[in-house]
Amino acid sequence: MNWIRKTTVLCAALTLAVAMVVGSAGPAAARKVYKIGALFATSGPASMLGLPEKNTASMLEESINSQGGINGTPIKLIIYDTQADPTKTVTAAKKLIKKDKVDVIIGPTTSGATLAIIDVIQKAEIPLISCAASVRIVQPVKKWVFKTPQTDVMAVEKIYAKLQKEGKKKIAIITVSNGFGDSGRVQLKKFANKYGITVVADERYGSKDTDMTVQMTKIKGTDAEAIICWGTNPGPAVIAKNRKQLGITIPLYNSHGVASKKFIELSGGAAEGTFLPAGRLLVADQLPDSDPQKAVLVGYRDNYEKRFGGSVSTFGGHAYDAFNIAVQALRNLSDKKMDPTRGAIRSAIEKIHGFVGTGGVFNFSPEDHNGLTQDDFVMIKIENGSWKLAE
DSSP states (O other), rough: HHHHHHHHHHHHHHHHHHHHHHHHHSHHHOOOOOOEEEEEEOSSHHHHHHHHHHHHHHHHHHHHTTTTTTTTBBEEEEEEEEEEOOHHHHHHHHHHHHOOOOOOOEEOOSSSHHHHHHHHHHHEEEEEEEEOOOOGGGGSSSSSEEEEEEOOHHHHHHHHOOOOHOOOOOEEEEEESHHHHHHHHHHHHHHHHHTOOOOEEEEEOTTOOOOOHHHHHHTTTSSSEEEEEEOOOOOOOHHHHHHHHHOOOOOOEEOGGOOSHHHHHHTTTTTTTOEEEEOGGGGGGGSOOTTTHHHHHHHHHHHHHHOOOOOHHHHHHHHHHHHHHHHHHHHHHHHHHHOOHHHHHHHHHHHHHEESSSEEEEOOOBBBBSSSOOOOOOOEEETTTEEEEOO
């Protein structure tokens, strides 16, 4: 009889142990906080992009937690400054993954930094929602990598469609020598023929260059009918100034990399009359009330400017979208009482449809980890020191 009692006690103990293990694996017991890691360039050459991203993510963390978090579970945001340096970004990404053990990462700010960590992300099997533009980030599709900005392909085709409509066939391009500029340059050349356009000048500049008079003088000597500059500030502002100083009168188009009031300020008036493709955030008040994005855009803009002053930028908007997409994925899992593993979060992101953000209405799928189309861009003209919808 003793052996029966001992066996019964042992079985009961084993049953309790298994129950404890299974119970601790459940979403309610396992999760006391959701950790979102962020890689933003808050200092260095891309800080004009990264600081609005940091501000936005911090504002959202505070707002969501003040409302009870995600079904009662708070969010912890862990931010590292990458300085837009690929090597430092890799180090920071590994720290978020191994030391901080975050559930999902948003950022990096720049294309070069994002491309540098893709292998790390893929091997660690952690979802990443980048705030950078290069189409190479999501094409071909990488299982664990998503992004919120419209791609450079969309931007190129938006500009080319306008030039084609105006009958312009010869262009000069000037692109920055970094991941963003390199990718843009490839797309500018790749899609030119599709729109009957010939690139008659192909100039480069460094991200730290302070004068591009030599390159712009070469462009002036061609028969180009328009100039397309591909970069992020301060370079494009310098190019706008050089264009004005040299008396170049053909139109100047910029990439979506200058979609910040800082570009207008840095150019000292030289940006007047120039064009760029961008999301609708910059022209929110000019949209009809029927636009599905308007309420989101106005709400984000007003909250950001009230909190931080200054003007809202497209770049902060990229972080707004990335953070909220991560939160939506976590909320969807919580609502279904599913364990928020990194794999489950990745799958939840991929299933998000109809998410209204600042960059557009996102529809992700296994084949599309950007979720946007060219229609999520509008053409904007800088007029009287501000943004004007040009379509």
